[in-house]
Amino acid sequence: MVPVEARLRVVIVGAGLSGIATAISAALSGHSVEVIEQAKELAEVGAGLQITPNASRLLQYWNLPASLWEAAAEPTMLTVHRYSGQVLALDSSFDKNIRTKYHAPFVDLHRVDLQQALYARSQELGVTFHLGERIEHIDFDTTTVRSVTGKIFSGDLIVAADGLWSQCREAFVGKKDEPIPTGDLAYRIVLNADQISDPDLKALVQNPEVHFWIGPGAHAVGYSLRGGQVYNIVLLVPDNLPPGVSRQAGSVDEMRQLFVGWDPILNRFLTYVTNVDKWRLMHHGEMEKWVNDTSNLVFTGDSCHPMLPYLAQGANSSLEDGAVLGLLLGNMTDKAQLPSILRLYESLRKSRGEAIVRETFKQRHDFHMEDGEEQRKRDEIFASQLGKEIKGAFPSRWTCPEVQPWLYGYDAIKEVKKAVAENPDLFSQQTTPRSFCQIL
Numbered sequence: 001m002v003p004v005e006a007r008l009r010v011v012i013v014g015a016g017l018s019g020i021a022t023a024i025s026a027a028l029s030g031h032s033v034e035v036i037e038q039a040k041e042l043a044e045v046g047a048g049l050q051i052t053p054n055a056s057r058l059l060q061y062w063n064l065p066a067s068l069w070e071a072a073a074e075p076t077m078l079t080v081h082r083y084s085g086q087v088l089a090l091d092s093s094f095d096k097n098i099r100t101k102y103h104a105p106f107v108d109l110h111r112v113d114l115q116q117a118l119y120a121r122s123q124e125l126g127v128t129f130h131l132g133e134r135i136e137h138i139d140f141d142t143t144t145v146r147s148v149t150g151k152i153f154s155g156d157l158i159v160a161a162d163g164l165w166s167q168c169r170e171a172f173v174g175k176k177d178e179p180i181p182t183g184d185l186a187y188r189i190v191l192n193a194d195q196i197s198d199p200d201l202k203a204l205v206q207n208p209e210v211h212f213w214i215g216p217g218a219h220a221v222g223y224s225l226r227g228g229q230v231y232n233i234v235l236l237v238p239d240n241l242p243p244g245v246s247r248q249a250g251s252v253d254e255m256r257q258l259f260v261g262w263d264p265i266l267n268r269f270l271t272y273v274t275n276v277d278k279w280r281l282m283h284h285g286e287m288e289k290w291v292n293d294t295s296n297l298v299f300t301g302d303s304c305h306p307m308l309p310y311l312a313q314g315a316n317s318s319l320e321d322g323a324v325l326g327l328l329l330g331n332m333t334d335k336a337q338l339p340s341i342l343r344l345y346e347s348l349r350k351s352r353g354e355a356i357v358r359e360t361f362k363q364r365h366d367f368h369m370e371d372g373e374e375q376r377k378r379d380e381i382f383a384s385q386l387g388k389e390i391k392g393a394f395p396s397r398w399t400c401p402e403v404q405p406w407l408y409g410y411d412a413i414k415e416v417k418k419a420v421a422e423n424p425d426l427f428s429q430q431t432t433p434r435s436f437c438q439i440l
């Protein structure tokens with residue numbers, strides 16, 4: 001807990017996962033936190049979310065309601081299939097291996113369940129939410145944001161947690177800065193177990209596992225949610241949305257056509273789909289800085305490192321951002337330390353966030369190969385490791401011994417402790433001549 005004189009008023013723009021994570025972490029550190037969100041109610045759009053150990057350990061640390069864990073599904077196996085259905089990679093003790101290696105679980109959650117749990121915890125910690133307020137203007141001179149309805153919110157620090165279409169990012173760079181298409185789009189599907197009559201499929205839903213099917217220019221992922229009562233499928237395919245459209249109702253027939261000839265199991269799932277949305281997958285170039293020159297604006301989550309969802313790290317790394325920022329701010333002894341602390345946050349987070357973004361594009365390359373020489377070589381690597389302990393670089397980073405450890409092994413709490421220990425001058429310095437003022 002920070003001393004009273006170092007307590008900041010933190011204004012967070014956006015109540016997505018990065019915003020609420022930052023709110024919890026900053027409130028736990030003793031700061032006063034307000035979150036401004038354009039939506040009138042918090043109901044995360046989308047469907048499932050894979051939460052990997054680098055973030056599940058934070059959810060445990062934040063002491064979220066027990067109902068969250070009851071609403072989770074912990075997959076026992078992870079399988080990568082060639083689009084025909086042939087098994088390319090299989091971790092048949094996925095849950096156990098993950099817990100043994102990383103001391104935290106890999107769980108699949110409905111987004112709403114996670115957002116609601118984070119929201120409940122942040123309210124418990126005294127965070128104030130202003131819903132239905134869209135921020136349209138930021139004044140860096142006064143550390144103030146103004147909403148479309150004319151409300152003004154001011155503080156000592158503005159946290160840009162406003163996602164892919166960040167207004168804060170545009171205010172920071174001083175020009176229009178729209179996200180760029182990645183070339184892919186996602187069909188997102190949620191099926192209830194009770195709407196599935198096919199016994200094989202029902203068994204797959206009720207016994208949580210993760211399945212990938214990888215093929216030319218596309219892949220699919222399926223996993224259970226809510227203890228096996230719900231199945232989440234995401235189909236990742238080439239983007240054919242019209243220019244300027246980021247989300248649109250899709251045609252179920254068009255969707256099924258894209259998967260003709262793929263694994264019959266996947267196709268049997270698709271027969272249960274009655275309507276579906278298409279989401280364009282977008283990203284941004286790297287930002288030069290995540291902190292402004294006046295040290296009163298800092299970026300988190302998709303506003304600064306949007307990525308392809310091919311390693312399921314967008315939300316996980318947003319939670320990491322929030323944790324690191326709040327924990328660093330918890331070591332403040334004087335408000336004058338804020339600029340140095342924000343720069344330390346940037347140095348801890350920016351290179352990691354950007355490395356993950358790059359890795360998601362590499363995963364696309366390895367998952368979306370056209371049939372041919374390169375794909376045959378890839379599948380030889382898969383085949384050479386099937387049923388064995390995987391060694392060396394592996395085309396599925398989900399179980400790759402060179403990538404999985406740095407993704408899942410990251411411990412935001414330890415990282416901050418280490419950084420604080422390595423920077424004693426920063427946290428002990430008394431930059432405000434407080435004693436002098438007091439004497440006066």
Ligand SMILES: Cc1cc2nc3c(=O)[nH]c(=O)nc-3n(C[C@H](O)[C@H](O)[C@H](O)COP(=O)(O)OP(=O)(O)OC[C@H]3O[C@@H](n4cnc5c(N)ncnc54)[C@H](O)[C@@H]3O)c2cc1C
Pocket residue numbers: 013014015016017018019036037038039048049050051133134135136161162163164165166167186188234279281300301302303309311312313314315316317318
């Ligand atoms: C198909 C798909 C599957 C995915 N699967 C996974 C997964 O399995 N695991 C994973 O970790 N990640 C996944 N992701 C990525 C993940 O969803 C995002 O990275 C994450 O939600 C980003 O959180 P955020 O809080 O930074 O941004 P957002 O969730 O976009 O939140 C931003 C918030 O700010 C609000 N806002 C925006 N502008 C303003 C404004 N001007 N004023 C006030 N409020 C504003 C918005 O309404 C919103 O609530 C997936 C993404 C996609 C597209």
